Amino acid sequence: MDIRLENVSMVFNGVTAVNQVTTTIKEGELVSLLGPSGCGKSTMLMLLSGLYQPSSGSIYFGDKNVTKVEAEKRGIGMVFQNYALYPHLSVLKNIMFPLKMQKVPKQEALERAMDMARLVQIDHLVDRKPGQLSGGQQQRVAIARALVKKPKLLLLDEPLSNLDARLRLEMREEIRRIQQEVGITAVFVTHDQEEALSISDRVMLMKDGIIQQDSHPQEMYRNPVNEFVAKFLGNPPINVLQASFVANEWKVGEHSISFTDTLQQLHIGIRPEDFYLEEESSAFLRGRVTHIETIGRDTLLRLDCGKESVRALVDPEANLHVDDIVHLGVKQDKVLYFNGETGERVLSGKERSYHLGIETDMEKHA
Ligand SMILES: Nc1ncnc2c1ncn2[C@@H]1O[C@H](COP(=O)(O)OP(=O)(O)O)[C@@H](O)[C@H]1O
Ligand SMILES: [Mg+2]
Numbered sequence: 001m002d003i004r005l006e007n008v009s010m011v012f013n014g015v016t017a018v019n020q021v022t023t024t025i026k027e028g029e030l031v032s033l034l035g036p037s038g039c040g041k042s043t044m045l046m047l048l049s050g051l052y053q054p055s056s057g058s059i060y061f062g063d064k065n066v067t068k069v070e071a072e073k074r075g076i077g078m079v080f081q082n083y084a085l086y087p088h089l090s091v092l093k094n095i096m097f098p099l100k101m102q103k104v105p106k107q108e109a110l111e112r113a114m115d116m117a118r119l120v121q122i123d124h125l126v127d128r129k130p131g132q133l134s135g136g137q138q139q140r141v142a143i144a145r146a147l148v149k150k151p152k153l154l155l156l157d158e159p160l161s162n163l164d165a166r167l168r169l170e171m172r173e174e175i176r177r178i179q180q181e182v183g184i185t186a187v188f189v190t191h192d193q194e195e196a197l198s199i200s201d202r203v204m205l206m207k208d209g210i211i212q213q214d215s216h217p218q219e220m221y222r223n224p225v226n227e228f229v230a231k232f233l234g235n236p237p238i239n240v241l242q243a244s245f246v247a248n249e250w251k252v253g254e255h256s257i258s259f260t261d262t263l264q265q266l267h268i269g270i271r272p273e274d275f276y277l278e279e280e281s282s283a284f285l286r287g288r289v290t291h292i293e294t295i296g297r298d299t300l301l302r303l304d305c306g307k308e309s310v311r312a313l314v315d316p317e318a319n320l321h322v323d324d325i326v327h328l329g330v331k332q333d334k335v336l337y338f339n340g341e342t343g344e345r346v347l348s349g350k351e352r353s354y355h356l357g358i359e360t361d362m363e364k365h366a
Helices: 041-049 091-101 106-119 135-147 165-182 193-199 217-222 227-232 349-356 361-365
Strands: 003-012 015-025 030-034 056-061 076-080 153-157 185-190 202-207 210-215 239-246 249-252 266-270 275-277 285-295 298-305 308-314 325-330 336-339
Touching: 003 041, 015 041, 015 210, 030 041, 030 193, 041 076, 041 153, 041 185, 076 135, 091 106, 091 135, 106 135, 106 165, 135 165, 165 193, 185 193, 193 202, 193 217, 202 217, 202 227, 210 217, 210 227, 227 239, 227 266, 227 336, 239 308, 275 308, 285 308, 298 325, 308 325
Parallel strands: 030 185, 030 202, 076 153, 153 185
Antiparallel strands: 003 015, 003 056, 202 210, 239 249, 239 266, 266 336, 275 325, 285 298, 285 325, 298 308
């Protein structure tokens, strides 16, 4: 069963929380809703769940228009940041609770709850009270409780936000495993780009209630549609340099750029990993090292390049020090161009001919 949203909007006394969203979530897919706080992620989940009805637009589960169908009848499982477990009930009774509400016979409810406890790997803890569990274990209980009704759609609203960094990593792998084992369609809300990129089949990145881009995680990282998307993804973040138009060509510092469009402002996006240490003669940028951070297998340099400050990930073997002068080359095919006024991505002439399947003269002669 695919889930389809058609021109869905939600307005709260003048505030448009969700703005004309049209998208399809395919059966069995895990889709992340990503974006900064206040961009409308939770409102989207509430609309999918039926706890809110949209101000306009329609929601379909398969062929059925469910826009006016109430939450209890949609077959939804929900998991929240704060677990929302019943503290006075045992883990097993917590998981069984939704079945009790549905008046499922006790023996069957017990068996189904135990199946879920095994699925989320807390079957050895079912007699405990939630207060006797770690945060990660409590979240496992909440997931088991959400799945025990065999919902058609699992909605998770920042489920990992209350966990420490290591548990967050472990639980996001677990959520992916459980989602795939059950084969359930899931929508996972997070403001953490790394979480979204790592866990999902597809990411929808929102800003001010509008979906900016809806694509495969790696595609979004490599081919962002605008500067907002480019900046929201990636840690350390992408460098955005201002080009200047001098003597009929675009330049960054002294370096000419093979970009020929006429624009008022040109921004150049380069991810830190797309720089490399280079000989002075053919370098793209020259800068003075202001910070060095070695984190595991990466060395992150912060460089003062005159007008610009730049982050570059380089070979940790290069024996560099603060105040060293460094020359950077750039992987040309990874450079992103943005219209500085609108933030929209602009394809360079070369990228355009590539998309059209035309070889440029330059490439022919290379
Ligand atoms: N029940 C509500 N009443 C009024 N405004 C709301 C309500 N829920 C959300 N909003 C507003 O809608 C916008 C989106 O909120 P929300 O969906 O909670 O964002 P997110 O989950 O991405 O942080 C915000 O401006 C928020 O203040
Ligand atoms: Mg929220």
